[in-house]
Amino acid sequence: MLSETGRIDEGFQERDVKMWQLRVRHQIMATVSLLFALLISLEAANARGPGLPNVMVLATGGTIAGSGASSTTVVGYTAATVGIETLLNAVPELKTVANVKGEQVFQIASENMNNDYWLKLAKRVNTLLAQDDVDGIVITHGTDTIEETSYFLNLVVKSRKPVVIVGAMRPSTAISADGPINLFNAVILAGSDEAVGKGVLVALNDQINAARDVTKNNTSTADTFRTPELGFLGYMQGNKPYFYRQSTRRHTADSEFDISNLDALPQVDIVYGYANMNRVAVDAFVAAGAKGIVHAGVGDGSLARPAVEPALDEARKKGVVIVRSSRVGNGIVARNGEAKDDEHDFVVSDTLNPQKARILLMLALTKTTDTKEIQRMFFTY
Numbered sequence: 001m002l003s004e005t006g007r008i009d010e011g012f013q014e015r016d017v018k019m020w021q022l023r024v025r026h027q028i029m030a031t032v033s034l035l036f037a038l039l040i041s042l043e044a045a046n047a048r049g050p051g052l053p054n055v056m057v058l059a060t061g062g063t064i065a066g067s068g069a070s071s072t073t074v075v076g077y078t079a080a081t082v083g084i085e086t087l088l089n090a091v092p093e094l095k096t097v098a099n100v101k102g103e104q105v106f107q108i109a110s111e112n113m114n115n116d117y118w119l120k121l122a123k124r125v126n127t128l129l130a131q132d133d134v135d136g137i138v139i140t141h142g143t144d145t146i147e148e149t150s151y152f153l154n155l156v157v158k159s160r161k162p163v164v165i166v167g168a169m170r171p172s173t174a175i176s177a178d179g180p181i182n183l184f185n186a187v188i189l190a191g192s193d194e195a196v197g198k199g200v201l202v203a204l205n206d207q208i209n210a211a212r213d214v215t216k217n218n219t220s221t222a223d224t225f226r227t228p229e230l231g232f233l234g235y236m237q238g239n240k241p242y243f244y245r246q247s248t249r250r251h252t253a254d255s256e257f258d259i260s261n262l263d264a265l266p267q268v269d270i271v272y273g274y275a276n277m278n279r280v281a282v283d284a285f286v287a288a289g290a291k292g293i294v295h296a297g298v299g300d301g302s303l304a305r306p307a308v309e310p311a312l313d314e315a316r317k318k319g320v321v322i323v324r325s326s327r328v329g330n331g332i333v334a335r336n337g338e339a340k341d342d343e344h345d346f347v348v349s350d351t352l353n354p355q356k357a358r359i360l361l362m363l364a365l366t367k368t369t370d371t372k373e374i375q376r377m378f379f380t381y
């Protein structure tokens, strides 16, 4: 009995131990899978939170921050009325693609852009990009002078991190306002690896353009930004940038221009060429203290003779640097082509349009007045 009971008891004990082992095994497996689930959810949280790029949005005004009298007002609205917080709150989806912070640098319609605003903006961009916690910058801007601000920054930003300028053609209050989608795409682009080292980019209407070559092409339509003939760089599609080309000219981190200690830029003005032209504008700008004049010539940069060329020669003799550009907006202004530049000691703009040539000439004049050096810069940037 005893021995029998003893065997029975031993059997019970063996079964108890096995049950206990089984339970422990189950518990270990449950704990391990719980840990796995925890790790996976932490990963997911990372992808949506701290793992996202840090993008700073600098607001400067423009139509993207404009408001109209009604939802159908798309001309005759007031630009630069809406602040950065409202702009960001209008696109809650931004949180899914970047850690976004906003800052109002100034609030203007971009027709009022000037050298002082550019210096302020460029210094702020350089300060922010030097910080480890900033991966890229978006600048909201009026479209009228986006092509100028972007080229200026392209020459003075000291970083390979992305800088994307964005605007809108319809005010924020309009039906089908283009600002929110343009801003969303710009933030994605500024946080992307693909945009690193590409120079300052202008992104509107699902297209990515290079600052050097982009120009506003239509007074009012949403597809106004173009890089005529040379072509835009790529598309924004499905929350991703797609690049197909890039500018070959020097920019940003490789640029020789430095505005960090500058409070003003040299005076450079543009004289527009037309039939029946006279020398009044050239003389007036020289009298007003211009250090440089960009001549937006007809055709491939032609000068009116005898109406204007002698005035430019006289200006040059007074030390004013003359750059021959073209009002056409496409193509090369060739050295010693429509004028004997070597004889006149003029500089040619290459493919830069007059408003971009003005920017490069201003920056060139911060370094030198030597026209050979300035010509080199026009063939470099």
Ligand SMILES: NC(=O)C[C@H](N)C(=O)O
Pocket (backbone or CB within 6 Å): 061, 062, 063, 064, 079, 108, 109, 110, 111, 141, 142, 143, 144, 145, 167, 168, 169, 170
């Ligand atoms: N669409 C625009 O943004 C035009 C406006 N005048 C500006 O440049 O500020």
